[in-house]
């Protein structure tokens with residue numbers, strides 16, 4: 699008997715999301731496998747962020763089903779985080795007046811179970827949980843290269859490091875799947891390259907990644923598979939090589955074949 703193949707980590711079928719008369723996402727199927735890096739590309743307004751919002755409980759799709767690790771996706775964002783899906787946002791959403799370390803500790807709260815009373819009474823259980831959280835946050839700052847900035851206020855970090863901090867904070871919830879919405883927006887080529895390495899390292903830790911990005915070079919270097927959304931519908935998906943060579947993608951998104959698809 700052949701063993702069952704590993705079930706998909708995230709499985710979305712027939713996702714449709716409307717805003718009044720506008721259908722932003724139409725009957726989209728999307729699957730992310732464990733340990734996979736999947737890219738989601740498409741022209742402006744194609745519905746990429748709307749789909750992310752459906753996958754993270756910010757929106758409830760009008761149609762379709764989503765499962766994570768075989769179970770239906772909860773309908774509230776914090777519960778989605780708790781079951782193992784974390785995300786970053788297109789517009790950075792840090793706590794600007796908290797330190798870098800504190801921002802990561804905030805991201806950890808879905809993994810701590812100590813109640814308010816325990817915190818107020820400063821029980822031994824609370825101290826242990828706090829110690830573990832700090833250790834984990836410190837390790838994540840090292841992992842993302844932000845150790846030296848641990849005590850800096852988030853608002854004083856350069857833009858590229860703020861994006862890294864968002865990723866560190868998302869990782870603090872120990873996700874099985876990380877969704878990145880335009881992680882290299884506003885970065886210089888060196889920072890973009892560093893982000894590519896960071897995403898590979900995240901996958902090596904056992905976290906699958908779904909990433910929206912307009913930088914084609916980044917996407918095609920990074921991803922195992924790429925899905926293409928156009929006007930709310932999935933045009934195609936496949937390996938970077940297949941997608942890059944698909945004339946429909948070139949026509950819809952990448953410009954004419956003569957252009958450098960960057």
Ligand SMILES: Nc1ncnc2c1ncn2[C@@H]1O[C@H](COP(=O)(O)OP(=O)(O)OP(=O)(O)O)[C@@H](O)[C@H]1O
Nearest residue numbers: 717720721722740741742743744745746747748749
């Ligand atoms: N909250 C909303 N209310 C109404 N319309 C919305 C809302 N969010 C998105 N839209 C519309 O849905 C469509 C898809 O938008 P979305 O932001 O998902 O696209 P996108 O592919 O992420 O675009 P971009 O690459 O520019 O970020 C657009 O026409 C957008 O104007």
